[in-house]
Amino acid sequence: MFGSYEWNKKLVIRTVASWALALLVFFPILFMLVTSFKTELQAIAVPSLWVFEPTLENYTEVQDRSDYLHFAWNSIITSVLSTILGLLIAVPAAYSFAFAPTKRSKDIMMWMLSTKMMPAVGALIPIYVICQKLGLLDSVFALTIIFTMINLPIMVWMLYSNFKDIPREILEAARMDGATLWDEFRQVLLPLSMGGIASTGLLCLVLSWNEAFWVLNLTSANAGTLASLVASYSSPEGLFWAKLSAVSVLAIGPIVVFGWFSQKQLVQGLTFGAVK
Amino acid sequence: MKIKQLAMAVAGALTLSAASIASAETELVIATVNNGHMIEMQKLSSKFEEANPDIKLKWVTLEEGTLRQRVTTDIATKGGQFDIMTIGMYEAPIWGKKGWLKPLEFDASYDVEDILPAVRDGLSADGKLYAAPFYGESSMLMYRKDLADAAGIKFEGRPTWDQVAEAAEKMTDKDNGVYGICLRGKPGWGDNMAFLTTMANSYGAQWFDMDWKPQLTSEPWKNAITDYVDMMTKFGPPGSSANSFNEILALYNEGKCGMWIDATIAASFITDPEQSKVADKVAFAQAPQKATDKGANWLWAWSLAVPESSKKSAEAMKFIEWATSKDYIKMMGEEKGWGKVPTGTRASTYANEDFQKAAVFADAEIAAIKSANPNDSTLNESPYVGVQFAAIPEFQAIGTAVGQQMSAALAGKVSVEEALEAAQKAADREMRRAGYYE
Numbered sequence: 013m014f015g016s017y018e019w020n021k022k023l024v025i026r027t028v029a030s031w032a033l034a035l036l037v038f039f040p041i042l043f044m045l046v047t048s049f050k051t052e053l054q055a056i057a058v059p060s061l062w063v064f065e066p067t068l069e070n071y072t073e074v075q076d077r078s079d080y081l082h083f084a085w086n087s088i089i090t091s092v093l094s095t096i097l098g099l100l101i102a103v104p105a106a107y108s109f110a111f112a113p114t115k116r117s118k119d120i121m122m123w124m125l126s127t128k129m130m131p132a133v134g135a136l137i138p139i140y141v142i143c144q145k146l147g148l149l150d151s152v153f154a155l156t157i158i159f160t161m162i163n164l165p166i167m168v169w170m171l172y173s174n175f176k177d178i179p180r181e182i183l184e185a186a187r188m189d190g191a192t193l194w195d196e197f198r199q200v201l202l203p204l205s206m207g208g209i210a211s212t213g214l215l216c217l218v219l220s221w222n223e224a225f226w227v228l229n230l231t232s233a234n235a236g237t238l239a240s241l242v243a244s245y246s247s248p249e250g251l252f253w254a255k256l257s258a259v260s261v262l263a264i265g266p267i268v269v270f271g272w273f274s275q276k277q278l279v280q281g282l283t284f285g286a287v288k
Numbered sequence: 289m290k291i292k293q294l295a296m297a298v299a300g301a302l303t304l305s306a307a308s309i310a311s312a313e314t315e316l317v318i319a320t321v322n323n324g325h326m327i328e329m330q331k332l333s334s335k336f337e338e339a340n341p342d343i344k345l346k347w348v349t350l351e352e353g354t355l356r357q358r359v360t361t362d363i364a365t366k367g368g369q370f371d372i373m374t375i376g377m378y379e380a381p382i383w384g385k386k387g388w389l390k391p392l393e394f395d396a397s398y399d400v401e402d403i404l405p406a407v408r409d410g411l412s413a414d415g416k417l418y419a420a421p422f423y424g425e426s427s428m429l430m431y432r433k434d435l436a437d438a439a440g441i442k443f444e445g446r447p448t449w450d451q452v453a454e455a456a457e458k459m460t461d462k463d464n465g466v467y468g469i470c471l472r473g474k475p476g477w478g479d480n481m482a483f484l485t486t487m488a489n490s491y492g493a494q495w496f497d498m499d500w501k502p503q504l505t506s507e508p509w510k511n512a513i514t515d516y517v518d519m520m521t522k523f524g525p526p527g528s529s530a531n532s533f534n535e536i537l538a539l540y541n542e543g544k545c546g547m548w549i550d551a552t553i554a555a556s557f558i559t560d561p562e563q564s565k566v567a568d569k570v571a572f573a574q575a576p577q578k579a580t581d582k583g584a585n586w587l588w589a590w591s592l593a594v595p596e597s598s599k600k601s602a603e604a605m606k607f608i609e610w611a612t613s614k615d616y617i618k619m620m621g622e623e624k625g626w627g628k629v630p631t632g633t634r635a636s637t638y639a640n641e642d643f644q645k646a647a648v649f650a651d652a653e654i655a656a657i658k659s660a661n662p663n664d665s666t667l668n669e670s671p672y673v674g675v676q677f678a679a680i681p682e683f684q685a686i687g688t689a690v691g692q693q694m695s696a697a698l699a700g701k702v703s704v705e706e707a708l709e710a711a712q713k714a715a716d717r718e719m720r721r722a723g724y725y726e
Contacts, residue, residue: 053563056538077327137365144367228354229361232369233317233346244349247322251537251563 048257070258091220094159106171175209238263368597384418419591424632426656446574456523459546468523470545474532477687477693489583494666500724527700530603555649567683572652583665
């Protein structure tokens with residue numbers, strides 16, 4: 013009886029702590045959501061107002077001033093295409109590293125990961141000039157390629173961790189039964205690692221959707237994604253918090269809904285190899 | 289089957305994206321900042337498109353810092369991404385001299401002479417105008433008339449810093465959340481250093497002597513920063529080291545500041561009853577002086593320029609002529625109200641009776657702009673042009689490094705002397721590296 017009481021007490025503390033932490037993490041998003049329904053004057057009120065008459069004027073203003081669908085379309089295109097392209101490159105690479113490693117495989121993987129350690133701004137001018145010379149500034153194509161490249165190390169590492177969990181003997185057995193490399197991949201590896209591939213793809217989709225640095229620096233009038241739409245509502249002179257909140261809600265809305273439905277796969281992907 | 293469908297969808301998506309790019313006529317891409325006047329210009333620009341059906345305008349709106357980085361990268365690499373850039377008085381003469389901007393030439397009806405001389409000079413290099421001002425600003429003292437009257441304070445013309453310090457003490461009522469003075473503290477060459485440079489100028493300080501040696505440890509700088517930190521610590525709002533224009537605007541509109549010295553553009557916000565709780569209690573005076581009134585208030589103009597890399601310069605000039613003309617200001621006044629027209633650019637705006645009636649700040653603003661002279665902004669002779677900055681390419685890095693030190697001093701993390709020593713070292717290092725002296 014006493015043991016059960018102790019257990020319940022611990023459970024309550026853990027539950028309360030979890031909720032408190034979750035609310036703390038969620039608070040900025042809640043604040044943004046609430047602010048988006050305020051007037052600019054209400055948005056800057058100190059202390060913050062929590063009871064007020066909500067207005068949709070910020071959303072109307074955003075619609076009037078900006079072509080939301082154009083930016084959203086660019087976000088969808090760049091994130092989906094970069095994810096597909098990334099998977100097409102990362103899956104064979106991870107397969108090679110996991111099932112046919114060479115002496116240098118580990119070094120190559122570490123080198124791939126090390127490219128993520130350099131600040132993006134360090135590569136800005138070379139990439140800007142390359143894009144300019146190739147006529148790719150302000151193009152969806154250039155963004156897709158860059159998103160693919162910056163996500164590739166993470167994709168390869170995630171898939172590698174996933175493939176390493178699959179016993180090599182299963183693939184060998186398939187080969188003994190006369191399976192070609194393609195058969196081996198399609199009929200054995202793919203079904204076994206579908207969860208890992210899906211979660212890798214989902215994570216990269218989210219990362220591409222939220223990428224802002226390259227979008228702000230390489231696009232102007234045509235290829236901007238929702239990240240650039242959000243950036244356009246910040247102002248050094250004048251009130252803008254309510255409108256910025258509204259456009260931020262519109263920008264993160266689709267990916268939050270998407271993330272909500274795919275959270276199980278995302279968590280699985282992020283915790284590969286964590287319990288070894 | 290699924291792969292085929294996916295491929296078709298991808299191909300369709302790319303075709304649509306390509307089509308949207310290919311269908312334009314003469315498309316002008318305009319990089320601009322997100323502030324009220326620019327947004328109004330975007331809204332009214334459909335009239336320009338109606339009058340010029342062969343020209344289509346595309347807007348890229350960015351936050352000031354991002355815009356500066358973006359257009360600098362583009363113009364330095366001749367990227368050709370923009371046909372019109374919104375730049376300020378810092379960039380225009382530097383980029384003009386480098387040959388990165390096309391000189392602007394307008395016909396007589398545009399009336400270049402109507403542009404305020406200080407603004408025109410600040411946007412020119414070697415006698416050529418490189419950017420046309422869309423709206424200009426100086427800095428001035430904005431104060432709560434009700435609090436000043438209650439404390440028996442009268443500001444006439446240009447007060448002294450001693451008067452301002454005394455007024456700050458009398459207006460402060462911390463129990464009721466009212467702070468005597470609110471000033472910028474957020475680090476950045478365009479943030480705290482814009483204000484602090486004008487304050488230091490008025491104390492007789494300068495950024496560089498005639499040999500380009502930094503002067504940050506000089507007596508006038510020490511006195512100015514000591515008084516600033518002292519006044520803000522005693523009578524300023526908490527957390528001032530993180531405050532810039534918008535943060536103070538929010539405080540002022542809530543009635544928490546007795547005085548505020550900042551951009552004249554703020555006047556239109558704090559006198560607007562829709563966003564300010566103290567709209568009917570505001571009065572204006574010139575920015576304070578100490579040893580001199582030279583450089584006591586800054587000068588800035590957001591302006592439109594055509595980069596050399598633009599292949600559509602004729603159309604770009606046509607748009608700039610439209611957006612910065614007297615007719616645009618008149619149209620704006622008639623459609624949106626004379627209190628909302630872009631100010632600080634043309635003498636004719638201030639001569640307009642409708643504008644004078646609508647803008648209670650008009651007299652103070654024009655007096656501030658007229659008194660600012662970028663070519664003579666320091667008590668002792670200086671080798672640089674600019675009031676709140678020195679128009680040399682190295683200034684952005686120096687100004688930001690110095691701004692961080694000043695912000696640290698305001699936050700109490702270092703003493704004023706330590707901050708100025710560190711700032712001097714940073715400025716000296718940068719100037720040596722750039723080859724101004726050995």
